[in-house]
Amino acid sequence: MEKHYTDSKVKGVSTGTTILAAVFDGGVVIGSDSRASIGGDYISSKTMNKVIQVHDRIFCGIAGSLADAQAVTKAAKSHLSFHSVQMESPPLVVAAASVLKDLCYKNKEELQAGFMTAGWDRKKGPQIYVVALGGMLLNQQVTIGGSGSTYIFGYVDAKYKPNMTREECVQFATNALALAMGRDNVSGGVAHLVVITEKEVEHVVVPGDKLPRFHDE
Amino acid sequence: MLGETEPQWLSEEVKTGTTIIAIEFNGGVVLGSDSRVSAGESVVNRVMNKLSPLHDKIYCALSGSAADAQTIAEAVNYQLDVHSMEIGEDPKVRSAATLVKNISYKYKEELSAHLIVAGWDRKDGGQVFATMKGLLTRQPFAVGGSGSSYVYGFVDAEYRKGMSREECQQFVVNTLALAMNRDGSSGGVAYLVTIDEHNTEEKVILGNDLPTFFDQ
Numbered sequence: 001m002e003k004h005y006t007d008s009k010v011k012g013v014s015t016g017t018t019i020l021a022a023v024f025d026g027g028v029v030i031g032s033d034s035r036a037s038i039g040g041d042y043i044s045s046k047t048m049n050k051v052i053q054v055h056d057r058i059f060c061g062i063a064g065s066l067a068d069a070q071a072v073t074k075a076a077k078s079h080l081s082f083h084s085v086q087m088e089s090p091p092l093v094v095a096a097a098s099v100l101k102d103l104c105y106k107n108k109e110e111l112q113a114g115f116m117t118a119g120w121d122r123k124k125g126p127q128i129y130v131v132a133l134g135g136m137l138l139n140q141q142v143t144i145g146g147s148g149s150t151y152i153f154g155y156v157d158a159k160y161k162p163n164m165t166r167e168e169c170v171q172f173a174t175n176a177l178a179l180a181m182g183r184d185n186v187s188g189g190v191a192h193l194v195v196i197t198e199k200e201v202e203h204v205v206v207p208g209d210k211l212p213r214f215h216d217e
Numbered sequence: 218m219l220g221e222t223e224p225q226w227l228s229e230e231v232k233t234g235t236t237i238i239a240i241e242f243n244g245g246v247v248l249g250s251d252s253r254v255s256a257g258e259s260v261v262n263r264v265m266n267k268l269s270p271l272h273d274k275i276y277c278a279l280s281g282s283a284a285d286a287q288t289i290a291e292a293v294n295y296q297l298d299v300h301s302m303e304i305g306e307d308p309k310v311r312s313a314a315t316l317v318k319n320i321s322y323k324y325k326e327e328l329s330a331h332l333i334v335a336g337w338d339r340k341d342g343g344q345v346f347a348t349m350k351g352l353l354t355r356q357p358f359a360v361g362g363s364g365s366s367y368v369y370g371f372v373d374a375e376y377r378k379g380m381s382r383e384e385c386q387q388f389v390v391n392t393l394a395l396a397m398n399r400d401g402s403s404g405g406v407a408y409l410v411t412i413d414e415h416n417t418e419e420k421v422i423l424g425n426d427l428p429t430f431f432d433q
Contacts, residue, residue, distance in 0.1 A: 141432075154368030154395035157430045158375075179370035214373045 016040060016186025017050060018148030019061035020176055021118040021128045022160060023141045024169035027197035028126040030059050030118040031173045033148065033181050034189030036066060046189045055080050057201060058096045058119030059194050063146035064133070068113040072103050093119040097129030097137055105135025116143055120196050144176070148184035152176045170195060170204065178211040229257030230282060234402020235267060236364030237278035238372075238392050239335035239345045241357055242385045245413030246335040246343040249389035250278050251364065251397050252405035263405045268419075272297050274412050275313045275336030280362035286330035289320050310336040314346035314353055322351025333359045337412045364396030364403035371395055386411060394427040 016037050021030040032050035037043050052060050054077045062069035076099045083099075084091045097117040104111055115131045130138045130145070142160045144152060155176055164172065170193060177191040191206040234255050239248045250267035253260055267279045269290040275297070279286035293316045300316075301308045314334040321328060335345040347359040360372055372392055380388065386409060393407045407422040 150366045152370035153399045154371035154392065155374055156370075157395050157398060157432070158371055158391065160431055162431060175374060176370065179373050182373060183369045215376050215378065 016148075016184070017063045017146030018152070018177055018180035018184060018187040019050060019063050019116060019145045020149070020152075020156075020173055021061060021116050021143050022164075022169055022173055023126050023128055023162075024166055025163045026126070027120060027166060027195060028118045028128060029166075029169050029173045029193060029195050030061055030116065030128075031177055031191060031193040032061050032146075033177060033187040034192060035181075035187055037186050040186045043188075048189075049192050051192050051194050054096055054117075055084065055091055055119070057090065057121065057196055058093055058117060059196065059201075060096075060100065061116045061118070061145065062113060063115075064113035065111075068111045069115070072100060072111065072113060072115070075103055076100050090121065092121045092123055093117060093127045094124075094129060094139075097131060101131045101135055101137040104131050104133070108134050114145055116145055118194075118196065120198055125198075126196065144180075146187065148180035148187035151183040152180045155179055166195065166197075174206055175212050179214065181211070182214070224259075226256040226259035226261065229259075231256045231261060231284065234364075234400070235280040235362030236368070236393055236396035236400060236403040237267060237280050237333055237361045238365075238389050239278055239333045239359050240376075240380075240385050240389060241335070241343040241345045242380055242382050244343060245337050245382065245411060246345055247382070247385045247389050248276050248278050248333070248335050248410045248412075249393050250408050251362075251393055251403040252408060253397075253403055254283055255402050260404075265405075266408050268408050268410045270294070271313045271334070272301065272308055272336070274307065274338065274417060275310050275334065276410050276412065276417075277313075277317065278333040278335070278361065279330065280332070281330035282328070285328045286332060289317060289328070289330055289332060292320060293317050307338060309338045309340060310334065310344040310346065311341070311355075314348060314355075318348045318351060318353040321348050325351045331361050333361050335359075335412070337414060339414075343413070360392070362403065364400035367399040368392050368396045382411065382413070390422060391428055395430070397427070398430070398433075 019032045034047050036045040036048045050062050052073050079099045100115050117129045120126050130143050181187045193204040195202045237250045248268050252264050254262040254265045296316050331349045337343050397403045409420040411418045
């Protein structure tokens with residue numbers, strides 16, 4: 001049987017990825033690409049959704065090892081649903097992020113996954129929390145992650161403005177994902193976006209041929 | 218004193234972990250660079266000009282190992298002087314880029330420097346050439362150095378064909394500022410060189426005059 005060696009530091013299937021989340025006036029957009037690959041040689045899924053729902057108005061973007069991310073989000077989902085039954089109200093976004101952070105921090109030696117948690121709650125409105133690889137928790141207005149994110153730091157720094165409208169923010173997120181997918185060979189496919197506001201949650205999928213094109217395409 | 222070892226940066230290779238960019242406009246080119254030279258975690262020069270003249274109207278932007286990049290630039294500067302005396306007129310930008318490419322390719326295992334060559338000549342106007350690892354390709358614009366990874370998205374989105382000289386200068390300054398903010402190996406001041414038929418203009422933009430963005 002032929003063994004498939006890769007020199008990826010992440011074992012097994014990795015979401016070489018681009019994930020992004022941004023707060024706008026009244027809500028938050030969280031988005032990702034859809035490619036799952038083994039070390040950058042073989043694409044194991046072209047249509048994977050890396051934005052996972054952990055509660056009604058709280059979603060998580062995952063990056064890193066797919067197996068680790070799935071295990072952690074499953075555990076977090078069950079923690080959160082128990083927590084919200086106990087509290088008799090929907091969980092706060094920071095609570096969801098803290099659950100993830102605890103799991104990542106306590107298991108930091110074994111895990112290789114990073115998360116961004118985006119959602120809406122009644123106390124603080126739209127928020128984004130980033131849980132980095134070692135278990136650090138940070139609140140940010142806009143954040144990007146995954147291998148493809150290196151290429152769009154400049155774009156996000158230049159183009160993000162606080163208090164954008166929903167349409168502007170969705171366009172900003174789509175553009176940023178398209179640019180990252182255009183430069184990172186382990187990000188690609190379609191762009192998954194989730195727009196979370198007080199009233200509703202909307203999924204937008206932008207297929208590859210409808211993504212914005214830039215000067216050299 | 219017993220047990221004292223030398224500082225780590227003395228044994229680290231000096232790199233121009235860098236951001237460099239060159240862009241062509243109708244009638245000339247604009248080159249830009251940051252000014253940080255690092256040896257491991259130390260900044261050994263915070264005001265180095267990485268835009269090096271190869272000839273009156275041809276400059277190159279240095280990145281990678283500082284020693285390798287400077288040596289290539291000096292060697293090509295000499296070769297171009299000889300060449301332009303032999304042909305009796307100013308050299309073409311493509312000739313300068315080819316000389317750089319020849320050295321980069323021949324010594325590709327030993328050298329680790331990437332030079333972007335840009336300038337103006339009478340035949341083809343403003344031109345930008347990338348010469349990484351020994352290839353030679355003409356492009357409307359080129360970015361390089363460690364900081365360039367962070368701004369690929371920005372330059373892909375913002376570049377348009379047919380930008381004016383001023384728009385190109387602003388594009389270069391914005392790109393450098395964004396990259397210097399994110400790349401630990403880029404920083405300091407921004408150097409700009411604008412070359413056209415009539416003159417070659419060098420400019421420095423100090424740190425506090427660089428554009429700022431939403432989180433600063």
